Amino acid sequence: MVAAKQLATEPLRQQLPPSISSRTTLSVSAEIVGNIMQSISISAARSPATKAQHVVSSSKVTSNTSLPPAAPIVAKLFKTPQCATGGQNVSKVHNDLSDTVSSLNLQPIPRQELIKSVDSNAKNTQPAISIEVLKPGVYTGSSVYTEEISLLANQVQTGLQARVAPIPIDDCTGGVYYLRTKNRRLTAVFKPADEEPYALNNPKSFQKPEQAPSVSGIRQGIAPEDAAVREAVAYLLDHQHFAKVPTTMLASLYHPAFHYHASESLHRKIGSVQAYVPHQDTADDVGVSMFRASDVQAIAMLDIRLANQDRHGGNILVVEPTALVSSTSGTMTKAQTGKQVSLIPIDHGACLPRVSALSETCFLWLFWPQAKQPFSRAALEYIAALDAHHDLQLLEANLPSGHHLEREAALTLHVCTALLKFCSLDLKMTAHDIGMLMCRDEIVSQKDLSPSVLEMMVASTLIDAAVLKSEVLLRLEDKQRGMQAVAFNKQTQAQGKAWSNYVAIFMQTFRRMLASNLTAK
Template identity: 20%
Template sequence: MTVEKPNIKNNNELHKAVSAGSLSLCSVGSDAVDLLPDVGFNIVGSSNEGTIDSTGTNRENEPLLSRDDIQPLNHISVFSRGIFTLPVVTIVDGSLLNEINIKNPIYSDDPQFAKLIQDTETAIENGIFPERISQGSSGSYFCKNPEGRIIGVFKPKNEEPYGHLNPKWTKWMHKLCCPCCFGRSCLIPNQGYLSEAGAYLVDSRFQLNVVPKTKIVKLVSETFHYSRLDRQKSKTKTAISNQFPKVGRRFHRLGLKPKVGSFQTFVDGYKDAEYWLKRFESEPPPPVVQTEFQIQFERLVALDYIIRNTDRGNDNWLIKYCSGDGKPSINANGSEMTEVTEWPGNESPKIKIAAIDNGLAFPFKHPDSWRAYPYYWAWLPQAKIPFSSDIRQHLLPLVSDQSFIDDVVDDLKVLFEMDKGFDSHLFERQMSVMRGQILNLKQALMDGKSPVQLVQMHSVTLER
């Protein structure tokens, strides 16, 4: 098919032709024209709000990007994307303003976390890209600061175990070879990032302090897994922008599309629980260490039970042991700093648990009996010890307060509504399961039961 090119003498005429729609991008000389989306721009003073493309369609209907995120600043339309600042392109009275940034207010109450995201963005701009983690069945990435130190773990939504851009082939083979057992029927698909952030929210509300800080962010990096189409789009638009700057300025976005996902702060000095559990078995620690560990263990049990975690093995929770001088016995790279031949007796050691990998929690129904997804900590000797007075005094006032539980549910709803596929009916079913779990936990604490007796209680669903 031959495309007839209009008679254009200079860039100004080219600019007018593209604006009027009389010139398609096919005639610009690119072979990958069909990969180009509509060009979005915004004229200040127009009655339209948000970013409107050439067909009149609002293109702002994306996760974490609602109309409330569109804020005027000195008569300049600025778009706030995710929880970090991002260059935007805005046309004001026919003139172009590029790279206008404002501070996103979502995490303004948490400057420490906002600084982590800012450091991650700065590192990416300086060529220090997130590094994909080889373990696991999904795309997750170690994020670094400008000095190259790991500061967080980012898990994009579309690279989750059942996401369409998961770079790991194991789940693809699972779906291909055994489709009848693919996925977890009790979980809402592709909401692992919400589950990660939701676990931290529950942990912080119940003051358990075992989940590293986790929140929803948007990040973009060339090391993330994008489709060939998305990468070609980015290259084509960049090439057109370089060749025809005035045309390029009208693009809704240059570069790859930011990915929404969970960002969890990285914890130093921790090692897989499996390592320390074997150590405890061969070298029983002194009573002070055992007591400290039991308190931490019970907090992990309470968290997993409340959110009904369907994926808690001994390889996805961590333990850090610090000697009396406060120094961890494990380096950040996981190697042992010093060979400890015996446990300290007179000092006051500290032991801490970190509950990571919480992306397969908050089911909308209890798991089926044939795929029960048990808690693997239930087979540990610590699970046979009745709940201590410490955890009972801490949790009983909270799990007995219905208004407190309702507040937690409301907070979770605000979080889960960030996903554009939010379903209020399914959310209420998720909360019905959680309320039933809290009711069982309350009864177990009142009766002085042990964690293993807790998981043996009948499943309860409690509707509001």
């Protein structure tokens, strides 16, 4: 592997990794198919000024039985994800069957109505303490994500209706809150987008410097307030619940406990809501000998696909295997040392940076012995079924309107999926081998280090003559569509042939780079 890395590095060292100056939002011009979350509206009792269609009675909650059947979204290998719970570290967690609530009335709320309601509330009255799940961009009627999300949203709403206040989490760079049920049991973790590092209402010291208005978010290639959508993306792309990413959704919440120091008035906050996983330890607290190879490889595969910029021991939860089936006990005693446990990955806001900003890719599992073992047969079958085009269609269908990835982030998914498939299936590389191609040689002082092999292959692809020509055509089409020629980050769901052509030429060139630089000679 070392020889392969040296072989790949030499012909590329002469080229500096350029960055694309233009960015655009993801929207793939392909047929949108099933497995789509439903719109969910859940509200506590409101003032008469609040629109009636946003209210669901807490005493009578009904389910919509007229949903059309779901259609398969990807290869048959990807079955429906199983529900899990996720979150941060707490020593005592209790479960109560009385917390269970009935199904929800799945009434779609147009985004314009949601915004109108938020504006009206801000001007006329204090917003209702409630949760409103943002509807997906395409409404086709799926029962898969609806079941998981409605259960989680119901549990959150019971606590909000009972006036159980969110609990701020101090040891985070952004504003993060535990959400609880009416019985005060932890059920979810809420991360408001406007409280992310360098965002407007960040409650910590991570404010954008006035002398550096162009500063990125907490990671390069990810803008402030863009981490929330990536949390939902990681859940949606964890097909078959292979890596066990907890149920995650984008929602609008209001509670006076949230941070509003830079806002003129109280308002609803949009952010990610992730199911809380009862646990006592993280990967930093226990020996790696307790980890299953299948769990480590599943997390590694997810991190490679998403180019995770922040995989450390604190965001891999250590859970008893039985807790995944029945979460009646969320504790783990030191007497269990030596017993194999299950790993749950959380905190995916630093995934899928722009393809020109991969310098901070970092994997804690890189030197774990399980990552150096050959991929299992199940893992290889899973990898073989991956398709970035289908993944982007899935995101297009399930992400709420106005909450999409940038084009360069979509390109990162294409690149990293191709890298994982080629290296594991064709070259028989391990997760460790692939990670070494993606990460720089040292963890510290990354700004002064040479680019990784992946960074240099991407840089060479970006300056390829055919790719540059297709980018010119893409900008011309964007101009004709009323977009700024240099604004690759404009959010629009309409895509044309020029973008599809750009992706095709870029990936054809990148695959050629893979073959020429990684294949043993």
